[in-house]
C-alpha cells in the first residue's frame with residue numbers, strides 16, 4: 001500500500017486528495033454505524049491523524065456532535081492542512097472526556113514503536129467507555145507488517161482499512177483487536193496486496209464422471225489408525241471419487257465406502273502407490289516416527305504422485321535439514337513443525353510462509369489461528385477468523401484429508417489448499433461450539449453445497 005500510494009502521488013495524484021478520500025470513507029462508515037450519536041475523534045501527529053480531522057469535519061457537517069482530541073501538533077503537511085480545515089476546538093488527549101462513539105486516528109501504518117504508556121492507557125479507557133468504536137486504518141499500537149502489538153491495544157468494534165488490507169488486518173494478535181473489518185476504497189489499488197482467503201467456486205462432477213476421473217486418493221496410515229482413518233474419511237467427503245486407506249492391517253474404522261488395504265511392509269505400500277491413477281497421496285496423520293514410519297515415508301516420497309505431507313511426515317522430514325519434497329506437494333505444518341522444517345525465518349508469518357514455499361518448491365499451509373497458504377511462485381492467501389473450537393484433536397487430520405481430496409479433484413496444489421482450508425473453516429462454523437473432528441466431516445457436504 002505504501003508503494004501504491006507513492007506511485008499514485010508520483011503519477012500526479014494530490015496526496016491531500018487521498019487523505020480527503022480516506023477521511024470521507026471513514027466518515028461514511030461511522031455515519032452508517034453510529035448515526036448522530038456524540039463522537040470523539042483522537043488524532044495523532046501523522047497522516048492517520050489527518051484522516052481523523054477530515055472525518056471529524058465531514059461528520060460534523062452531517063450534524064453529528066463531534067469533538068476532537070489531539071496528541072500534540074500535526075507533523076505532516078497534509079495533516080496540518082486537514083487540521084486547519086477543522087473549524088472546531090482541539091482538546092488535549094490527556095483530558096478529553098469520553099463519548100458514546102470514539103474514532104482512533106492516532107497512528108496507522110507509520111507507527112514505529114509502542115505508544116507511551118499514558119497514551120495507551122488513555123486510548124484503552126476512552127475506547128472502553130464508548131459504545132461504538134472505530135480504528136482508522138489500524139488500531140493504534142499494532143505493527144502493520146507483522147501484526148505484532150507494540151503496546152497495549154484495546155478491542156475496537158470496526159477497523160476501517162484504507163485502500164487495501166495490510167498484514168496486521170489478518171495476522172494475530174492484531175487481527176483480534178477488532179470485531180469487524182471493513183476495507184474502504186480510496187482510489188488507490190495495491191497490485192501486490194495481501195489476499196484474504198476467498199470463498200471458492202466449486203463445481204459438480206461432469207455427467208461422464210466416474211470414480212477414477214473424480215480423483216483417486218491414497219492415505220498411507222501407520223501406528224495410529226484413528227488419525228489416518230479421519231483423514232481418509234475427510235478425503236472421501238471432499239468430492240474425490242475414491243479413497244484407499246493403506247494401513248497396517250487393523251480392522252477398518254471409517255465408513256464402508258473407504259477402501260481398506262493392508263500395506264504393512266514398505267515395499268507393499270510402494271507397490272500399492274504405483275497405481276498411476278492415484279491423483280493424490282497423503283502421509284503423516286498417524287504415521288508414527290519410528291524406523292518403520294520412516295521407511296513408509298520413503299516409499300511415499302518416491303511414488304511420483306502428487307503428495308500431501310502432514311503431522312508425523314513433517315516431523316520426520318524436519319530431522320534432515322532442508323526438506324526435500326517432490327515439486328507440486330502440499331505441506332501442512334503448524335508452528336512447531338514449521339520451525340523444525342524451515343528454522344527460525346525472519347519477517348511476518350506471511351514472509352515466513354512465502355520463503356518456506358519458495359525454498360522447498362511446495363505449497364505450504366502454515367497453520368494456526370491465522371493460517372497462511374503460500375505457493376512457490378509467490379501467491380499467498382491468509383485465513384483468519386476461523387472458529388477457535390477448531391483447537392481440538394483430529395481437526396488437523398481432517399484438513400490434511402481435505403487437502404488431499406481437493407488435490408485429487410483439482411490437480412492444482414495451491415487451489416486445493418485454498419479450497420480445503422475454506423471448507424474446513426466453513427464446516428467448523430456450521431458445527432458450532434464443542435464439536436469433535438468427526439462432526440466436521442459430517443458438515444463437509446453442506447459446506448461444499450454452499451459453493452456450488
Ligand SMILES: NC(=O)C1=CN([C@@H]2O[C@H](COP(=O)(O)OP(=O)(O)OC[C@H]3O[C@@H](n4cnc5c(N)ncnc54)[C@H](OP(=O)(O)O)[C@@H]3O)[C@@H](O)[C@H]2O)[C@@H](O)CC1
Nearest residue numbers: 005018019046047048107108109110111112113114115137
Ligand atoms: N501516505 C498516504 O498517501 C496516505 C496515508 N493515509 C493515512 O496515513 C497513515 C500513515 O501516515 P503516516 O505515515 O504519517 O504515519 P502515522 O501512522 O500517522 O504516524 C506517524 C507519526 O507518528 C510518529 N510516531 C510513530 N510511532 C509513534 C509512537 N509510538 N508514539 C508517538 N509518535 C509516534 C511518527 O514520528 P516519529 O516519531 O516516528 O518520527 C510520525 O510523526 C495511514 O495509516 C493512513 O491512515 C491516508 O491519508 C491515505 C493517504
Ligand SMILES: [K+]
Nearest residue numbers: 104107136138
Ligand atoms: K488508528
